[in-house]
Amino acid sequence: MDIDTKFYTSTLLNWYQTNRRDLPWRLSNNPYEIWIAEVIFQQTRINQGINYYHRFIERFPNISMLANASEDEVLKLWQGLGYYSRARNLWVTAKKVAFEMQGQFPNTFSEIKKLKGIGDYTAAAIASIAFNEPVPAVDGNVIRVISRLFTIDTPASSSKGKGEITQIAHSMIPADNPGDFNQALMEFGALQCTPRSPNCEICPLKNSCLAFKLSSIEKYPLKIIKKAVRIRHFNYLVVDDGEYLLFKKRTSGDIWENLYDFPLIETPDRYEIDKLMQTPQWKKLFNTSDICLENVSEEIIHQLSHQKIILRFYHIKITQPLEQTYYLSIVYNHVLSLPVPIIIGNYLANKFEIGATKKDNWI
Numbered sequence: 001m002d003i004d005t006k007f008y009t010s011t012l013l014n015w016y017q018t019n020r021r022d023l024p025w026r027l028s029n030n031p032y033e034i035w036i037a038e039v040i041f042q043q044t045r046i047n048q049g050i051n052y053y054h055r056f057i058e059r060f061p062n063i064s065m066l067a068n069a070s071e072d073e074v075l076k077l078w079q080g081l082g083y084y085s086r087a088r089n090l091w092v093t094a095k096k097v098a099f100e101m102q103g104q105f106p107n108t109f110s111e112i113k114k115l116k117g118i119g120d121y122t123a124a125a126i127a128s129i130a131f132n133e134p135v136p137a138v139d140g141n142v143i144r145v146i147s148r149l150f151t152i153d154t155p156a157s158s159s160k161g162k163g164e165i166t167q168i169a170h171s172m173i174p175a176d177n178p179g180d181f182n183q184a185l186m187e188f189g190a191l192q193c194t195p196r197s198p199n200c201e202i203c204p205l206k207n208s209c210l211a212f213k214l215s216s217i218e219k220y221p222l223k224i225i226k227k228a229v230r231i232r233h234f235n236y237l238v239v240d241d242g243e244y245l246l247f248k249k250r251t252s253g254d255i256w257e258n259l260y261d262f263p264l265i266e267t268p269d270r271y272e273i274d275k276l277m278q279t280p281q282w283k284k285l286f287n288t289s290d291i292c293l294e295n296v297s298e299e300i301i302h303q304l305s306h307q308k309i310i311l312r313f314y315h316i317k318i319t320q321p322l323e324q325t326y327y328l329s330i331v332y333n334h335v336l337s338l339p340v341p342i343i344i345g346n347y348l349a350n351k352f353e354i355g356a357t358k359k360d361n362w363i
């Protein structure tokens with residue numbers, strides 16, 4: 001493809017000077033702060049993630065502070081952002097840099113990419129913004145802009161499509177200002193060439209945009225067949241003896257790895273309470289114990305990227321400790337400090353608020 005790259009480069013840089021948002025990490029060329037920002041905002045909108053970014057940087061202002069924190073504390077700060085493997089990887093990588101690399105963040109794209117949890121996009125963003133290396137950072141915004149400008153007819157999810165887009169972005173990137181250019185292209189996608197309503201009439205690139213000329217903006221980027229959403233039914237048992245609740249640390253290989261949740265009975269479909277009480281998990285947990293089912297929550301739907309979780313909380317009072325060693329007994333005062341999935345965090349926060357007004361009767 002024969003492209004007048006200078007035109008695109010200068011137009012995008014000029015647009016960026018006038019339209020860029022004043023975001024805190026833009027004032028920095030510190031690789032640590034850029035890394036944290038890029039990881040937080042990979043799957044999260046700016047207005048949803050900005051407070052998380054501030055809290056994270058305030059608590060862990062440098063890589064050494066992050067490396068010396070506990071995993072639970074990092075996950076707790078991350079609680080509600082989702083995609084918890086990102087937080088775990090940040091922590092693991094911080095430890096590697098702090099303890100095995102003398103605290104020196106690597107300064108080239110290829111070295112940065114070797115770090116756990118850092119892929120092409122994040123490595124390129126850090127290398128270009130912090131170290132001026134001319135490598136294109138291709139995120140969803142960049143894919144959309146370039147797909148439309150040049151009507152790329154290969155799905156961007158394929159390595160061929162991604163390769164075409166990366167090559168075009170690479171041909172535009174100026175050697176003397178790669179960081180600003182990458183941010184300009186991403187910001188242009190976020191603010192101007194938006195997914196649903198790009199403002200083409202005032203777009204400085206409209207005369208060069210093939211999708212605009214062909215009135216086929218909706219077609220680009222080429223749609224990808226989405227992975228089927230898995231539907232799961234979670235029945236959470238909030239086992240409460242008046243002082244403690246039972247929790248379990250989730251293990252690997254499933255969502256919410258290393259977060260804590262209540263005893264869980266996952267069922268193949270919706271189970272009413274009678275049927276739930278017949279499950280081996282229920283029988284094993286409560287055995288012959290006296291229990292009182294105090295409350296069953298409304299059904300809650302929690303949507304994740306590839307899973308839809310349909311769940312209920314069953315608040316169960318017990319009068320004697322259960323004969324079990326599988327779950328942890330966590331005293332009321334500590335439950336809010338556990339890193340938990342946001343859906344459980346909301347449940348607990350709600351219950352604690354009630355507890356504050358009914359001191360002796362927490363739930």
Ligand code: SF4
Pocket residue numbers: 145148149192193194198199200203204205206209211212217
């Ligand atoms: S003309 Fe429209 S579709 Fe083309 S780059 Fe501009 S905003 Fe995007």
